[in-house]
Amino acid sequence: MRTGLPELTAFVEIAEQQSFSRAARSLGVSPSALSHTIRNLEAKLDVRLFNRTTRSVALTEAGEQMLLRVRPAMADLEDAVNEAASARNRPSGSIRISASESAARLLIRHVLPEFLKRYPDISVEFVVDTRLVDIVADGFDAGIRVLEDVPRDMIAIRFGPEMRFAAVASPEYLSDRTLPKTPRDLKQHNCIRFRFESGSLYRWDLQYRGKSTSVDVEGQLTLGNLNLMVEAALDGIGIAWVPEHLVVDHVNSGRLVHLLPEWSPTFPGLCLYYPANRHPPTALRLFAEAIREWAEQ
16 A cells, blocks of 8 residues: 555645645645545545535544644654755754744744844744644644643753743722732732633632642633733733733833732743654754753853
8 A cells, every 4th residue: 555745745734724725725736636636545545534515624533543643754754854955054944833922922032033044944933822732743843831831751941031920900900999918809809811722711829938829810801812911901901910021011110010929929931842752853953952042141
């Protein structure tokens, strides 16, 4: 049973695009030629890979299982080609990274300008997501998360300072309200809540002298973006619970007030992580080195 690389490339592209027409445009072939390729592949395997209707394309169970195995293998082949091309001392390739928005902002500001200038044939894509994704199953080269969220079978490169969370509100919001003195007092306030893409709400975990408490706050506004939470706090909507580095300038200028500062916990800093059981492609290895150099500085 000989299955060619073009057939597997077509299969992965259709699975990712969830459309024969979009995949055809991406591959530079006609939709009819692409359909013919997939029909031949399904005939060779004697199994249906896609459920097709006039409006949608979805993987069958067999197709999903095949994608889990084929996509990492295709990525390895692409990495091998890129490494061979890089032998001419001009590294090339692409890096696809799953990251939170705040983590992406940090690297875009401090690492990427010099890195992209140094390696003009390397491209970097950040996919911003609040979920803790499986970077291997979802086709990412690497991920960026806080150290405690990194799976144990990954290589982790730590960068940035420890992360500290802070409860903040504007002077306008606090002008006619009693300042909270304990975490329990937050129940009497309009708090700006955060919802993950998974649907779960983030509980506020506060710590003081080894004592910790988890507060399921209440409030009129729920958001899924930390920067929008800061904006909402600045506009006097309520109390936001966000990483301190996002609000330190506003606190120093007096536009926001740091509440319950003694209860603000710290967490290990951010990490770039990638599978330990796979040889990292040249582009990812160089990017990891650039992050390590910046962290050491």
